[in-house]
Amino acid sequence: MKTIKSIYLAPLVYYSLVILILLFILAFVFPFVFNFALLFTSIFGLLLVTDIFILYGTPKGIFARRAVPERLSNGDTNAISIYLENHYALGMSLEVIDEIPFQFQKRDLLFLTQLASETTQIIQYTLRPTKRGEYSFGAVNIFVKSPLGLLKKRYQFSQEKTVAVYPSFLQMREYELKALSNRLTETGIKKIRRIGHSQEFEQIRQYVQGDDIRTINWQATARRSELMVNTFQDEKSQNIYCLIDKGRVMKMPFEGLSLLDYAINSTLVLANIALQKQDKAGVITFSNKIDQTLLADRKAGQLVKILDLLYKQKTLYSETDYEAVYIHTKKYLKQRSLLICYTNFDTLSSMKRQLPFFRKLAKEHLVLVVFFENTSLKTLLQTQPTTTEEIYQKTIAEKYFYEKQLIVKELEKFGIQALLTTPQNLSINTINKYLMLKARGAI
Structure with missing residues (x-):
């Protein structure tokens, strides 16, 4: 029964059956065609038996194995490979179907390849997850077709595996290697000229x-x-805290990732750079209340703790309470620190509601507010309107774009550092700002 279930008919079989049916129909009108139909049927049956013998005559046949990392990096292209071996005496045509996690919503992942006898091959492809969490891979399905091309035999290699998608550790490693080799300028990190010197x-x-x-x-x-x-x-052992807003304003998507995921990826990269600079890195997540706190430290396992904490974060869809943030920092942060707050403001009035608490934080710490440009508005501003509706849309877009610039000016007026950036340049611009503040001795 298992053998029967593994047999699949190739399109050539259906074409041959259609020809046989037509021949037998023609035989009613032209009797001499009947002999040709019988001959064709015999040859077709002989080829089917031969094809079954070729496909099932070799015990090992085809072997396949999927190689997937123990964890995937969120927002990055992760390499997956499928290893194939052909133990048949003939070269075979293969259709490889990999059952990837449902989160990718791809049901057409099909690879067609030719594999000579007693040879191996590696098929490589990439996946780009856009959500953190657990992803389950299914089986690797191989459909083998002999040179006759009549039948297919299915091999199914049960390789169910669950992998975790973590914040972008590939991006973190990239910046770490370039930081160690002093090649950060290649990725857009500015070379900061040090003003004065530390003590x-x-x-x-x-x-x-x-x-x-x-x-x-x-x-x-x-x-x-x-x-x-x-x-x-350079002064060392300075406290660097990344404050991540998990309110509903951080759910906005951009290229598949939410703003919260961009903030989490940037936090991991920045924390690693800070630890490389011998500073202490910590994380505070919050929304309508304080969620999790990891006090700043630079011990060997601090980066692993930060990675595990960031992996579990989810948007809470609530209004952010900065008063709770101020009270929490007042209670637990006794030393002057650099507070990098990842949040988002769309209007000047929304920022002004939180400004009193930023001013209180700035009295005891160096505060850097990081928020995001709306790239869709930027694209709209570059278009030339042709209708009255498009003129209204562009006018509203200009208003919101101008308000973002006003937010930066308003924050800087009260001595609060501000960084307005696009999501894709978040890590680069945040590192630049951190290095600039450190070079100026502002922390």
Whole structure:
């Protein structure tokens, strides 16, 4: 019974049956055609038996195995591969159907390939998840067709596997490698010119042409009878907190990902860079109340804790309460810190409702408010209106676009750092801002 279920008829069988039926019909009018119909039927039956023998005569036949990472990176293209082996004595035509998770909504993932006898092949494809969570892969189905092309044999390799989709750790690794090799400028990270110097003394060394003459140590110069300068190092162990708004304003989608997912991916990248800079990284998530808090630290397992915390975050669809954020930070953050708040404001009035709490936070910490440009409005502004309706739409778009600029000016007027960015450039612009503030010694 299992063998019968694995047999599938190829289109060539149906074409042959149609020809046989036509021949037998013609035989009623032209009797001599009957002999040709019988001959064709015999040859067709012999070819079917031969095809069954070819497909089922080799015990091993085809072997397949899917290689999928233990976890996938959200918003990135993740490589998946299928390994194939042909143990038949002949070259075979293969149809490979992989049962990928339902979240991708793809039912046409079909690969056609030719595989020579006793050879192997690797089929590679990519998947781009847009939601965090668990994704379940099903079986790998292989339909084998011999050179005769009459029948197909199905091989099903049960490789059910559940993998977790985490925040974008591929993006994190990319920035980490470039940070370690001082190649961040290739991805758009600006090279920040340091203004002044920090107060952490490192060493006294001999003057080299180009050194700041203000750092000359005159006492050491008198003792050594040559110019000596003081050198300083970047201040370390500064607290960096990423505050992630999980309210309904962060549910807005952009290229498949919500603004919350962009904020989570950026938080992971920024936390890793901060830890590389010997700073302490922490996370606070909130909406109408404080959800989770991970105090800033730079121990070995801090990045793993941040990754696990970010993996579980979901939009809460409620109005954000910044008063609760202020009370929480007042209670738990005793040291001056850089607070990077990922949120979104569409109008100036919505920001002004929260401005008193940002001002209170800014008295004790350095606050950076990160919010998003509406790229659809930007596209609309670049079009030339032709109808009255389009003129109204462009006028409203200009109003909202201008209000975003006013929000930045209003925040900066009260000494609050502001960053207006597109979602796809969020990580780059946030890192640039962090490095700039650190270089200026603002933290």
